[in-house]
Amino acid sequence: MSGTKKLALRQRYEYLTRGLDWETTYQPMDKVFPYDSFEGIKIKDWSAWEDPFRLTMDSYWKFQAEKERKLYAVLDSFAQNNGQTTISDGRYANVLKLFLTGISPEEYQAHRGFAFTGRHLRGAGARVAAQMQSLDELRHLQTQVHTISHYNKYFDGIAEWPLMHDRVWYLSVPKSFFDDARSAGPFEFMIAIGFAFEYLLTNLLFVPFMSGAAYNGDMSTVTFGFSAQSDESRHMTLGIEIIKFLLEQHPDNLPIVQKWVDKWFWRGHRLLGIVAMMMDYMLPKKVMSWKEAWDIYFVEAGGALFQDLGRYGLKMPKYADIATAEAEHISHQNWAVFYQYTHAAAFHTWMPDNEHLDWLSEKYPNTFDKYYRPRWEMWAKMEKEGKRFYNPALPQLCQTCQIPMAYTEPGDPTTICFRSTQYKGDTYHFCSDGCKDIFCDEPEKFVQAWLPVHQIFQGNCGGATVPDVLKWYHMNVGADNMDYVGSPDEKLWNEWHAEKLRQAG
Amino acid sequence: MTVQIKTIDLEPKRNTFAHVARRLGADKPASRYQEATLDVQATENFHYKPLWEPEYWHYDTRKTAVVMADWYKPLDPRQFYYSTYNIARANMNQAAEKNFAFVDERGLLTKASAQAQAAIRRGLLPVRHLHWGSNMNMAEMTQRGYGTAVTAPCIFSAGDHLGMAQYVSRIGLLLDGQTGATLDEAKQTWLNDAAWQEIRRLIEDTFVERDWFHLFVAQALGVNGVLLPFMYKKAEAAWTDAAMPIALLTEFMNDWHAEEARWSDSVIKTVAAESDANKALVSEWAKTWIARATAAAKPLSAALLNDDGAAAAAAGAEALKKAASLGLAV
Amino acid sequence: MAQVASITLMQNDDARPIIDAIMADNPGVRVLNMPGAVKLDCDGKITVNRASVEERLGRPWDPQEIQLVLVSMAGNLDEDDDHFTLSWRH
Numbered sequence: 001m002s003g004t005k006k007l008a009l010r011q012r013y014e015y016l017t018r019g020l021d022w023e024t025t026y027q028p029m030d031k032v033f034p035y036d037s038f039e040g041i042k043i044k045d046w047s048a049w050e051d052p053f054r055l056t057m058d059s060y061w062k063f064q065a066e067k068e069r070k071l072y073a074v075l076d077s078f079a080q081n082n083g084q085t086t087i088s089d090g091r092y093a094n095v096l097k098l099f100l101t102g103i104s105p106e107e108y109q110a111h112r113g114f115a116f117t118g119r120h121l122r123g124a125g126a127r128v129a130a131q132m133q134s135l136d137e138l139r140h141l142q143t144q145v146h147t148i149s150h151y152n153k154y155f156d157g158i159a160e161w162p163l164m165h166d167r168v169w170y171l172s173v174p175k176s177f178f179d180d181a182r183s184a185g186p187f188e189f190m191i192a193i194g195f196a197f198e199y200l201l202t203n204l205l206f207v208p209f210m211s212g213a214a215y216n217g218d219m220s221t222v223t224f225g226f227s228a229q230s231d232e233s234r235h236m237t238l239g240i241e242i243i244k245f246l247l248e249q250h251p252d253n254l255p256i257v258q259k260w261v262d263k264w265f266w267r268g269h270r271l272l273g274i275v276a277m278m279m280d281y282m283l284p285k286k287v288m289s290w291k292e293a294w295d296i297y298f299v300e301a302g303g304a305l306f307q308d309l310g311r312y313g314l315k316m317p318k319y320a321d322i323a324t325a326e327a328e329h330i331s332h333q334n335w336a337v338f339y340q341y342t343h344a345a346a347f348h349t350w351m352p353d354n355e356h357l358d359w360l361s362e363k364y365p366n367t368f369d370k371y372y373r374p375r376w377e378m379w380a381k382m383e384k385e386g387k388r389f390y391n392p393a394l395p396q397l398c399q400t401c402q403i404p405m406a407y408t409e410p411g412d413p414t415t416i417c418f419r420s421t422q423y424k425g426d427t428y429h430f431c432s433d434g435c436k437d438i439f440c441d442e443p444e445k446f447v448q449a450w451l452p453v454h455q456i457f458q459g460n461c462g463g464a465t466v467p468d469v470l471k472w473y474h475m476n477v478g479a480d481n482m483d484y485v486g487s488p489d490e491k492l493w494n495e496w497h498a499e500k501l502r503q504a505g
Numbered sequence: 506m507t508v509q510i511k512t513i514d515l516e517p518k519r520n521t522f523a524h525v526a527r528r529l530g531a532d533k534p535a536s537r538y539q540e541a542t543l544d545v546q547a548t549e550n551f552h553y554k555p556l557w558e559p560e561y562w563h564y565d566t567r568k569t570a571v572v573m574a575d576w577y578k579p580l581d582p583r584q585f586y587y588s589t590y591n592i593a594r595a596n597m598n599q600a601a602e603k604n605f606a607f608v609d610e611r612g613l614l615t616k617a618s619a620q621a622q623a624a625i626r627r628g629l630l631p632v633r634h635l636h637w638g639s640n641m642n643m644a645e646m647t648q649r650g651y652g653t654a655v656t657a658p659c660i661f662s663a664g665d666h667l668g669m670a671q672y673v674s675r676i677g678l679l680l681d682g683q684t685g686a687t688l689d690e691a692k693q694t695w696l697n698d699a700a701w702q703e704i705r706r707l708i709e710d711t712f713v714e715r716d717w718f719h720l721f722v723a724q725a726l727g728v729n730g731v732l733l734p735f736m737y738k739k740a741e742a743a744w745t746d747a748a749m750p751i752a753l754l755t756e757f758m759n760d761w762h763a764e765e766a767r768w769s770d771s772v773i774k775t776v777a778a779e780s781d782a783n784k785a786l787v788s789e790w791a792k793t794w795i796a797r798a799t800a801a802a803k804p805l806s807a808a809l810l811n812d813d814g815a816a817a818a819a820a821g822a823e824a825l826k827k828a829a830s831l832g833l834a835v
Numbered sequence: 836m837a838q839v840a841s842i843t844l845m846q847n848d849d850a851r852p853i854i855d856a857i858m859a860d861n862p863g864v865r866v867l868n869m870p871g872a873v874k875l876d877c878d879g880k881i882t883v884n885r886a887s888v889e890e891r892l893g894r895p896w897d898p899q900e901i902q903l904v905l906v907s908m909a910g911n912l913d914e915d916d917d918h919f920t921l922s923w924r925h
Contacts, residue, residue: 007684007685009915011685012678012683012685015674015688016670016674016675017667017671019688019692020634020637020674022634022692022696024709024712025696025709026705026706026709026710027709027710031713032709034557035558038557052912053912053914055899056671057667058598058602058668058672060664062595063899063900063902063903064587064595065591066903067903068587068588068591068592071588082515085515108545108547108653111660112563112564112648115648115660115663116648118644118647118648118663119641119645119647119648120648131640131644131660131663131667132664134660135587135660135664138587138657138660139588142541142587143588145540145541145545146537146540146541149521149522149540152519152521152522153517153518153519153520155518159519159522159523160522160523161522162524162545162548163523163524163544165547166547166549166550167550172550172552175547175550176553179551179553179563180553182555182563183552183553183555183556183563184555184556185556185557186557203907206906206907207843207869207872207874207907208869210872210906211872213871214869214871215871226845226871226872226906229905229906230845230902230904230905230906232906232907233901233902233905233912234902236907236912240911287870288869301841301909303838304838304839304840304909304910304923305909307838308838308923445553445556448552448554449553450551492518
């Protein structure tokens, strides 16, 4: 066509997405989009939205289908070749148990949450980006289920993942995190999950962890993990675009966004304590320590990001310094909790062997030998003497993050940190200043928390005794819970390996 | 060594997840569709009421008036999960790309008569906005619906409508030599042309429907059941000498429609069959939206085909027949 | 502290030409090898050029194809027909 000007890529994309939208007149716009004003966010001009990536549906289908064909080819071959017998050690499977019960259900929550913002944000460009992320998050849940399905055939603690997610005490930590985001308004959801979780923190979950899966011979998990991460370029650019867009639109948005960044950074930091424990304690072969991952992905990458966002007046999240200091403690303190409560957890625990202890000493020179190694050595000794340590009391939980109160005072790793506040005549308890601040900002929300220990005491969890509660959890006692040593998982693993050794002569 | 492992006893301890086994009635191997779908959504012990809708939990069966003992009964006969969905669409898209290239290379649209081109600009291109509205509705059902069995296919359908809006837009870009002028014009037609206003009113009214299964019926039987078949099948004569290239360029939509209806029909049939109360509600919704869609398509039918709305009426009659075949009292 | 622009890619055959193109086109790039992945860091800015990848790949390459092997990134993304760039510059 001579004489006609062809559209540039950007403009063509605008026609194919944002040009589709119109101002409704038969119904008022405020009724079509009823949820986007109560949070106080001011948007002057949605047309200033920069599409973070320019993917039309045809390209989406093409790229995603190619990724899926590759991924499922790996899953099929992993199953056919009984890949579960060639992982580094039977202990490794516990990582997958925690992953499927604790993390995959949150992928699903993200899927539904991005469908909410994909319908209810008033800007068409933001809606399209959110809808693609909604599709991606469903992908992540489903590929994780399909990957771990094969492990479920051989290892315990996996089979009841949705029910456990709804009921088991430690799984209320990730569940309440996402319930919090889901019950927030559409802009807070985008900051909570799109920015704080996807941009700031998800690298900590996926990159070192999936690298760990590769190192431990789990080729199916590393494939779903990296394949999921490949959607992440879009998610990260959406996360950063939303925060810039809100900050550019109106100066009144800054304090609201800062408050959300502070809140979701702290909540994310608490949630990722589970991942810290997986990396430092549960991967039989280790790639990097949690502390190293934190330094690369939060201190360095997050530092660069907040330096960039500083031009809008946004500051580093409150308590970022505390979180960085805690990176030297959090994995150890979490593992100690699960070790004590192994009878009530659907994965196995163990005391690290000498080689593992030495690795921890090397990776945590400031803290491990001083505070944690002696405890592990004592507990190992007690095991040998037949006095394995269990904590029979139910723990007090933090009202906000719902983690047992086991974290220590900033700067004093030998004193448990307790905070509390009064609200309408009741006392509420917290593990940290960060969690207390979050509560105090939205007390009417956080008093609603379904706290597992409170619920047990109120008789809502199957009965008054631990066996009653475990039955209600659908926990297969003696198989799903307790130490790895002596478990059916260990027995099976040892049989596979004895056979391998015998055959190898 | 891996070859020799085959002699090790690798009998699985279990064949599938416990919740899937309970639904299958026994621990037996389950399909990937089943494992990716059944009981995947959380059901109890939620923490906080949504700030934006404190009368409900975010997953709440009360967000529709129909009642199901089990929202995992209306399954997807296509057994789509993310992977099979995307691979199916990538294959359909490959065919669509070939059709677009075929029409483009031969100039089949630009060589068509001025009358045909004008009819396409006025009668076909604005349907991209109807797909966009449908995309909004499917996203709404994804977020508001209950149970993965229904909500997962809803997000797939949302993606489909966005894709179809983009195919229709590309027809415009073929016509205008990639300037976008036809798309600006089509938007004005959508907003102001009297022939389109009842259709626009209908889709805008669906945007404020808060009962998600009511919305499902309106979208499946009203929009997909009447308006889209009217556009893509009954209005063919309006494209005159461009009817063949338009048939090629909208082949995706017709293939999609047949496939989508297998799913949405089955969902509606299952939900209506659950109880007399459900049947009465779904029947009433079906009647309302089929009638509204038929009436809304009539002015466009008259404008494009000069048929006094007969083509729209025919599309409406077929939708009613379909609704009756699903067990609805229409 | 220098702001590090970064890109992490899978360690596989599909990613190899992209990794090589980045190493050639970004002086001072730092490489962190991990099992299954490689993280490439540069101060301020890191670019993938379409032409460099095509030279190594021997076929046309659309910068959007990078998503097939991309694991993570840091920096503001600027993407068009000819390059895929992450930077902290404005």
